[in-house]
Amino acid sequence: MLSFQLKAKFKFLFLKLNTISMIQTTFKTLKITGYLAFSAICFVTLIFSGVTLCLIPNLPPVEEIQDIQLQVPLKIFTEDGKLIAEYGEKHRSPIDYHEIPSNFINALISAEDNRFWEHQGVDLIGLARAATQLATTGSIQSGGSTITMQVAKNYFLSREKTFSRKFNEILLALQIERSLTKEQILELYLNKIYLGHRSYGISAAARTYYGKSVQDLTLAQTAMIAGLPKAPSAFNPLRNPERAIERRNWILERMSALNYISSSQKVVAQQSPVTAKYHAPKSEIDAFYAADIARTEALKLFPKDIYTGGYKIFTTINSTQQQAALNSIATHLENYSKRHGYFGPENNIDISTVLNSQENSADVQPLTALLKDYRQINHLIPALVWEVTDKEANFITRDGELITLSTKQLTWARQHISTNKKGPRIRKASDVVKQGDIVRVYQDSDSNDWKLGQLPKAQAALVAINPNSGAINALQGGFEFYASKFNRVTSARRQAGSAFKPFIYYSALEDGFTAASIVNDAPVVFQDRQLETAWRPENAGGKFYGPTRLRQALYQSRNLISIRIVQTLGIQQTINTIKKFGFPEQHLPKDLSISLGSAAVTPLELATAYSIIANGGKSITPYLIDHIEDFNGKIIYQNPNAHKAITPITPESSEQITESTDNTRSSKTSSDIDPRSIYIITDMMKDVIKLGTGRRAKELRRNDIAGKTGTTNDQVDAWFSGFNGDLVTTVWVGFDTPSTLGINEYGGRAALPIWVDFMKKALPPYENTLKQPEGIVTIRINPTTGHRALPGEKDAIFEIFRSEHVPPPPEEDNARPVLIDQGHPTDVLDELF
Known part of the structure; x- marks a missing residue:
């Protein structure tokens, strides 16, 4: 019994001593770990401070951040402010923050930086997530960038994925947040970002994809554009509509989760079809010959930044007169062309295979696709002849419009043989066109009737x-x-x-x-x-x-x-x-x-x-x-x-x-x-x-x-x-x-x-005649001789003269005689008429 008790005491004492030893060891380990952690923190701090001190001098000054200049294309206008042309690699139309719809701001923040309004330029949670991805995958999956950091990168830094650039990005983001308001940062971002098809900024993107201003976009269209900054090619609604829809719908989910939109709004927007189409920058008046002159002259004045400085050239072109010039040249070159016969189709292609393979005869898409390489030139629209009879010919335009022209409407199109010779009269439509012909048609401005045309070979x-x-x-x-x-x-x-x-x-x-x-x-x-x-x-x-x-x-x-x-x-x-x-x-x-x-x-x-x-x-x-x-x-x-x-x-x-x-x-x-x-x-x-x-x-x-x-x-x-x-x-x-x-x-x-x-x-509605200067005299003359007329002379006419050249009275008339037939021998004649 005593032995058992002693054994128990010894065992308890051993455990106690062992516990004390373990505690002491643990304290020593913690002390060492603490020292190591503190040393590591100090080391990291020193490195970060050193890098910071090294990088800060290379950061742009606050004044430069506050005076950021966007690359804006050159625009040329008529005297009355209509856009003629835009020149520059980047399509951009900067807008102010107050012009940006709230839906767009919310969609963007939902997609890119949902803590934008809270952080001070750097989102530690986002950076930690990016660091974790790097540690687990061995590669950079995302940069953990905030919108402010993207502004720093887009305006001042390269796009290379290096740690030094990321440090610069962080430091610059902090500096931007101290220099600008959140609204100013968003305005810079939304005007700078690349959104595909040479479009920079949301205003240009709205025009490019939907042909309207950003204020007129639907919720679905807004979310579609908000999904582009991450990868403009991958989520492009024109190139990858399926992935674009996935990205759009994910953003709509985020907007709903963050209470920016209601569930019903989300559902309606997610069910919307893709409505994006490419809309090239549109001019309001065709004066491109004039614009090209103005651009060339402006390039001499501002050679360094003419295409990026946002310059606006106001020309002397009057839009009404310019449109009249376009119409009159188009009409009368067309008339001249028709006077000399029909030159024939621009091309002919075999469309029998396309027609035979169509399951639905009403589907015109396969036919219109054959015209994709032919563009409208002036008023002349490309069209394909898909059916011809003796009495009429049927055409389809690139936009899918079906046109029928009777033989009577084609009678002008006698074959052009030479400038002064045309072929026989037209008796049936097949004398002019045949199936598969690619031709030109246009709508008459007076009657709106469709007519067969052709590209004129003469110029004006x-x-x-x-x-x-x-x-x-x-x-x-x-x-x-x-x-x-x-x-x-x-x-x-x-x-x-x-x-x-x-x-x-x-x-x-x-x-x-x-x-x-x-x-x-x-x-x-x-x-x-x-x-x-x-x-x-x-x-x-x-x-x-x-x-x-x-x-x-x-x-x-x-x-x-x-x-x-x-x-x-x-x-x-x-x-x-x-x-x-x-x-x-x-x-x-x-x-x-x-x-x-x-x-x-x-x-x-x-x-x-x-x-x-x-x-x-x-x-x-x-x-x-x-x-x-x-x-x-x-x-x-x-x-x-x-x-x-x-x-x-x-x-x-x-x-x-x-x-x-x-x-x-x-x-x-x-x-x-x-x-x-x-x-x-x-x-x-x-x-x-x-x-x-x-x-x-x-x-x-x-x-x-x-x-x-x-x-x-x-x-x-x-x-x-x-x-x-x-x-x-x-x-x-x-x-x-x-x-x-x-x-x-x-x-x-x-x-x-x-x-x-x-x-x-x-011409203005009023008349403007040159005023008669002093020294002009009006005299009645004989129209046959040119001499001053006698009093009462029949058939006399009035003529005007300089006062010193007034014909003398008939009895004193020594007017210049009629010039003789022969003359002085001519000098060398380089060109004869």
Whole structure:
């Protein structure tokens, strides 16, 4: 019994001693562990402090954070604020925080950072989760980034996944939170994030995917865009609609769980179908030729950041006039094209397999898919012929619209054989199209009826200038910019033909001729040793009309009289006068062909020269950019020509008196433009419309318009340039590779209709006629002789003169005689007409 008790005591004592030893050991272990933990914490703290001290100097200053500049594309507008074009790699339209719908903010926070309003830039729970994922998987699964950290990364840091960048991100996020409000941080984030299809920021994404503003998005659409920041490609509703729906519905679940939306709202939104479609940035007016000029000029002014600085260029383009230019060119190039026959389909494909494989004949998707590579060009829409009978043809457009055209509607489409030859008459629809043809159709703007069209092979250019300021109101450099970016208004240098004659006639008036001067319209032959044959210039139609008054010669566009004028004045004197209108001398031929318009000019140069006539003889500089604003709306460039009063061309102080070789005339040469001669030439050009080759313009029913047609040899180039006191418009029609437009395709038929239709829309309702300057006298004359009429003389007409050139009374009449048939031998003729 004692032994048992002793054993028990010893056992108890042993256990006690063992427990005490264990406790002591535990305390020692804890003490060591504590020291180690404390040392580790100190070590980590030292490392973190060291890294922090090392990285902080490289962080952007607070001022830079508070003055963050987004990369915003260049935008170009008309004078009335309509968007023409946008240039830049990133589509972005920044919006203010108060413009962002609350649903969007809630959706984003639910998806990206649900503790955004609580944390100070860094979410420790999120970082711990990311660290755990790294420890368990051996790779970075998520960065644990908050919205603030993403702002830091997107604006200031690279996207590489390194620890040093993550440290920078954390430090910068803390600094951002101290510098900006939560609202400012969200605004930066929502304007910066990439959301696919070159769209940066939610405003651009709303336009790209849904074609509307972010304020107009539905809850389902809002959640869809809110799901994009995580992976714009993976969750893109256009490329991966299934994954996009999964991501959207998960966000809606989160919004419901966080009480941002009700359960019923969640269910309705989750059941919504994908409605996203690609919407390219839309311009409000097609003025791309003008926009390209403005962009090029702005690039010279701001070469470093023109596409990212958010600049806005306001041009002088008037949207109403520009639309009129587009419509008139499209309509009349189409009419010209139809006059010369049908060129045939753009392509033909075998669609029998597609038609036979269709289970549902009403399903048009397989047919419309065949047109995906064909885009609309101007007003012409691609269409596929899927069925043809003798009486009609059935078409389908890329948008799935079904069109039926009868044989009667296709009768214009006789086969184009050559410019001047067409095939036989159309008797049935199958004479024109066959199954599988890819063609062009369009809707008539007046009747809304569908019609068969075709892409014209000819081109046209139109430019309209305010002659009192030089502002370019409308500019269309071709049928369609994206079909051909070559700007024919500024770059196509073509012979002007008779549209150049007003400057020849002005030279004559400056030399002492009058509108009543008689010049002989008779054959003339010029010999030149460098030519194989003699030059025998003719009038259009090959007829000659004998003695003709200068006024009549201009409105009837008599070639021989223009030649005789230049022959009488001398080529160099003529060139010296013409240069006053801004034509580059190097493009003015130094031979008699200048009298027929062989000078190569651009439509812009011709319109500028006509502007000097329209405003009474004052110089202008045409300009397209009115002003440029920066991102904040501050004007940083104002065109010096904008709103600047036009000034008379300064005359030289010296005058040179020259004698003619036959001692019968003298001329005065100076660099000024006489407003009296301008007034007379304008009055003569009004008769081009009232009585001459521009008679079609009479349908405008105005008394203040003047102009001149122009056609070069073999109808290669067709022109009309005309004006009133408010607007000068020049139109050119031709082929890019010079060739004939066809028989009878003169300026009055090919170009003038474009001018007339444009001016119907562009001219103001009131008339604006050039005011008569001092020194102008009106006298009755004999229309046959050009002499002053006798009192009571029948058939006498009124004519205007400069006061010093008034014909003397009949008994004192020593007027200039009719010019002789033969003239001085011409200089070398580089180009013949």
